[in-house]
Amino acid sequence: MEQNKLDSSQIIGFLFLIGAFLWMFMFQPDFDEENKITNDVIQENIDNQNDYESTENFNSNLITDNSIKENQLIVLENNDVKFIISTKGAQINEGVLKNYKNQEENDLKIIDNNQVFSFEFNTLSNQPFNSNNLFFDYTENETNLGKEINLRYVNDSGEKMIFNYFLPKNGYLLKLKVKTIGFNNLIGRNSKIDLNWNFDSFRNSKSQDYENRYTYLNYQDKDQDVKDLSAYSEDDDVDSAKWISYGQHFFNSILIFNNVKDDIEFTSLNLESDSNDRKFLKRFKSKIPINYNQGGEIDENFEWYIGPNDYYIIKDYDYKISDSIWFGWGIFGWINKSIFFPLYNFLSNHFSAGIAIIIMVILTRLVMSPVQYKMYLSQAKMKILKPEIAAATEKYKDDPMKRQQETMKIYNQAGANPLQGCLPAFIQLPVFYALFCFFPVAFALRGESFLWAEDLSTFDVIAELPFYIPLYGDHISLFPILAGVTMFFYTSMSGSQQMQPTQPGMPNMKYIMYIIPFSLLIFFNNFASGLSLYYTISNILTIIIMLTVKNVILDEKKILLEIEENKKKPKTEGRFQRRLRKLQEAAEQAQKQQKQRNK
Template sequence: MEEKKFDPWQFVGFFLIALILTWMLYNQPPVEEVPTEIAQTESSVEGNKVVVLDQTPNEEQLNAAYGSFANLFQATTSENVKIENEKLDLIFNSKGAQISSLLLKEFNNYKEEPLFLIKENQNFNYSFTTSDGRVLNSIDFYFTPKLTERSGNQILTFTAKVSDSQFLVFEYEIKANDYMIDFSIRSEGMRSLINTREEQNITWDLKAFRNSRSIEYENRYHLLTYGFEDDKVDYLSGASDDEEEDEEVHWISYKQHFFNSILIPTKSFDSVNFTSENLVDSDIIDQEYTKVYKTKIPVISSGEINHNFKWYFGPTEYDTLAQYKLGIEDSIDFGWGIFGWINKYIFTPTFNFLSGFLPYGIAIIVLTVLVRLVMSPVTYKSYVSQIKMKVLKPEIDVITAKHKDDSVKRQQETMALYTKAGANPMAGCLPALIQLPVFYALFSFFPVAFALREKSFLWADDLSSYDSVYELGFNIPFYGDHISLFPILASIAIFFYTMMTAGQQTAPQQPGMPNMKIIMYIMPLMMLFFFNNYASGLSLYYFVSNVLTIVLMLVIKNFIVDDAKILMQLEENKKKPKKKGGFSARLQAAMEQAEQQKKAKGNR
């Protein structure tokens, strides 16, 4: 193979090329700085041209970029317009003609700072395609504001003039002492300038503020909710990113737990795409936002643009929302089915009545007492059933020992004993099932009870948040960085209640099955962890409820129910002839049939 040698001429050639390139780099004439309005980018959106300008353009460049709509981009600065009523303090910006700040005057956040629903965290945009193929967005237009008064209401009109006879108008009507704003978008003389064959879109984006101490707890109730079709309600996930699309949408709610931004069209939207992005990171203590809500609404305008809405900004309070008779009170998640019905029509009006003349903590206690009194017959039935099972336990133990190797025969004789004695092993479970709707309803009620917000009781300074009595200074997974006292008291009460009920359990431990007593004792510990970040009003309810249940059981045991009399009654029942039929008889017959089939197979 021929050895490669150093070629000096090749080296000189590369050196000269490098010198020439260096000279050209440093001596080329300066490029005339092109205003970003000329340095425009174009992209295709379904065949339409989208023009993006990065700096303030001159008139010639605007005409080239936007044609007939150039006037809408000529301003270099925007103007703020401040309006307020008894409820709201608003700032509107003339660029985009949208709300840039909205303060709820009657409320503060958890830091005792003014509570904003909007503060440079919202974008509302109307996009359309021009007749010559440009896609324009109202958020980029410079509108001219005009404030007038009509029937005692403040009318803020933003006009984006294409020409003297052609313009786009955003109009807001702010009423006195009201959370609801009337809002409309309309055009005039623009029929020939807009391509009505192309889809127009309304987009509404909002970053939800954090307003409570426990951001993870609060975030469960920051939800994008919407009403659609025939009074149906749906919502996006509160724990993770989610996306949904639905038709015939009546209203769209961006809920920030106890506060709400709700868009209500006069005519239902045909189709809407919803997106919710979760921002909560448990490692960020001072996080400002919880979620990003996004809505895209395709709309059709056969001629001029004409859309009318109502916009609610205020508390997520049932009575406040219900007064508008628009169905937006359904944005409150009271629970599904019968649970929501119980909360809406029983617990909400009852609690509102009690809290009208009692301190809120006392109102919770009184409500708990009323619930326990109403459920006391069920508690009594459950306890009597447990006593019956207890007094029959010696006989059940005999049956178990006699047929320890024959489960079918053991069950047959056990059921026969129950039938003769007039005891029903399911009677102790049915009362618990009856109480379940009430239990779950109250579990859903307290976290959304607006009346509890910032109401104190004993050491809890806010019954809608946790009642911290000691800050740990570090975070325990699944528990938090603080110690709440009401959950501890509730867990202790549950533990003692568990001990009382566990003493009544008679069913033998089945091989291979988990030890139910151990699970029952673990429950109070789980509740302690689960409720540490929950509303202290809910923990107060569970504490009082379990204490009352213990007291009721002690009263029933010591003053109402006599174990000896129950045993005598069961013995008398055994002597009585039993009617055939009933659930126990059918169950026993089925077991006997199964036993016969088993024997028949064994004889083959």
């Protein structure tokens, strides 16, 4: 048998295979590293797609070249709002609410080169960086969901800053994403990044003082409580916030963060406060510290409501931004939000604004009529007891303590209580104050006319004055005059039924009868005519109810018989009356002891 052996070619081939295997084993790139490189490339592509939220390549849609340092304006609009965005700073230069007009009947612009929105920090070389000074390239992309504008700045070293605006087909909520790529090479770990949002609010109403009163900065803090800066004077604060609202009476600009921002510096300043024809009312400033992400980059998502301060529009958005509307504090705000706003919204869907207000007056007065009846009944009892009270006052005119005791005795025997006449009035106060807060924020009144009033959300004018009167203005409004006149008749009629105070130092109702109507006439001259209309109708209806109750429902003879019957009944002191009697007796005893010591 032939012996098997390896020839030289086989040996060479075998050695070659061994060498090839060793080379592959020793010099093959690490599989994990290769995957990492591949994944990084894929992730960068995904990031680029996410940055622009478009499947199209950025360069294929490139409209401007970064080397061309000129400003271009881009239109971003939907059915409700139109924005013009500048490639310089990626700023919103103009914001137009397409469904609303200003006082000159022109397109209402919330933003018109009156806003700054910029990121600022110092670089590692201590050079100031301000995104407002950068020129951006941009692309546009429109889908069935809405339209987006992608703006990108690239510096000479390849670092990028990207602004992505997205506006849906309908509504007032603009979405903004801001991120950087490679800025960790520019930003030091100890550097502070600030977002500065400055805004000058336009005057959009005839009454600048009235509008300025409801133009203010507020924000939702980390505990979801809404806090306000003063609307009447310059103010500042440092606090955390989930969103910041620059309220402009009937319009608003609300910036919503993706997370709560801490140590925000808020400032509110009055502008041109000495002018009677102001273009701007207030300047709002917010300096917002921005934290960079783990990679040392800016990566922020914002939602930006720019639209009407209409409760029935703004309440449909998240994060309780409708709380930026001030309905009144405590129970007054609850009454407005739960009763008057739904009631007026229902009525205004079926009637004109003026008729809706009148019906709201009638319904409110009917609901409050039982309270008024109690008040008028108490006044009738006081009128019957007036001769006895006057006699007791004359008898003990030199002894105030005894006079007070005798007066309380007469009330107790007759079954009357002077507080019964005051309590109904106090019960009505929350309702009336809630209405006072309702009309300034009732967006539905804006632009609605009634009789001679062209706009129920601001004052009516029947005559212009050639001069300005402090507190009154430079015009004459008719509705406040009617409110003052009807209030005068009401206070005159109700005052004639009330007893004048017998205690020294107590105010005389005759003076109050003139002060209240005069105050209405002066201060309501610059208020919403809808408010004056409400009080005018309310006063007329109150007079009618008062005459009906006193002349038809109440019978003074029956009330007198009731008082006489009460006097015959044995009386037991209540806890309050007993305590009051003991206090009076203790005070009387102290007076006697003091007199004895003086002797």
